[in-house]
Amino acid sequence: GAGVSQSPRYKVTKRGQDVALRCDPISGHVSLYWYRQALGQGPEFLTYFNYEAQQDKSGLPNDRFSAERPEGSISTLTIQRTEQRDSAMYRCASTGRDRYEQYFGPGTRLTVT
Amino acid sequence: ILNVEQSPQSLHVQEGDSTNFTCSFPSSNFYALHWYRWETAKSPEALFVMTLNGDEKKKGRISATLNTKEGYSYLYIKGSQPEDSATYLCAFYNQGGKLIFGQGTELSVKP
Numbered sequence: 001g002a003g004v005s006q007s008p009r010y011k012v013t014k015r016g017q018d019v020a021l022r023c024d025p026i027s028g029h030v031s032l033y034w035y036r037q038a039l040g041q042g043p044e045f046l047t048y049f050n051y052e053a054q055q056d057k058s059g060l061p062n063d064r065f066s067a068e069r070p071e072g073s074i075s076t077l078t079i080q081r082t083e084q085r086d087s088a089m090y091r092c093a094s095t096g097r098d099r100y101e102q103y104f105g106p107g108t109r110l111t112v113t
Numbered sequence: 114i115l116n117v118e119q120s121p122q123s124l125h126v127q128e129g130d131s132t133n134f135t136c137s138f139p140s141s142n143f144y145a146l147h148w149y150r151w152e153t154a155k156s157p158e159a160l161f162v163m164t165l166n167g168d169e170k171k172k173g174r175i176s177a178t179l180n181t182k183e184g185y186s187y188l189y190i191k192g193s194q195p196e197d198s199a200t201y202l203c204a205f206y207n208q209g210g211k212l213i214f215g216q217g218t219e220l221s222v223k224p
Contacts, residue, residue, distance in 0.1 A: 042202050042214040045213055045214070050210065100162045
């Protein structure tokens with residue numbers, strides 16, 4: 001596609017439910033990053049992939065958060081047993097082989113009630 | 114623990130003023146330094162990607178410098194315009210591929 005896309009754009013869920021957030025990177029981009037962004041704050045690194053391999057997941061807050069990119073393209077960030085503190089904007093970004101400029105998706109606004 | 118710090122946190126200037134912001138980052142394990150412009154409700158957009166000590170980049174009225182040895186970068190805006198109002202984020206890219214963002218400098222330019 002022309003840019004990074006994410007779905008859904010908005011998600012409201014009840015506490016305790018699982019959610020899956022999807023990121024479709026720019027075609028051919030090697031690296032895919034997940035960030036969480038609180039209101040008025042810069043993006044906070046969660047995890048990233050080179051192709052299908054998860055390179056660094058040190059930013060995932062706890063074991064309720066997981067991510068996968070099984071075919072090296074689309075990625076899913078899953079949050080199990082959601083809590084209110086999980087409410088935030090979740091953004092993904094992709095980058096080419098040179099690992100230079102990151103292209104951000106529009107984000108998924110998650111609200112846990 | 115990697116720390117990327119930006120100052121000031123916010124800046125209010127009049128149209129026509131020139132401004133500059135600072136980004137400090139770890140001086141070890143450096144791969145690249147990014148500057149992004151971010152308007153609320155939109156995605157961050159890349160301004161500059163800088164990789165070499167002493168790099169200077171320019172795009173219109175906006176320019177940036179990089180000092181990797183001491184771990185800082187400056188972003189300058191000459192003759193600020195209201196449309197420059199946004200949050201300016203810097204991000205440190207380490208050699209392991211991890212990108213760490215600062216908290217941003219929020220710029221408000223009054224006509």
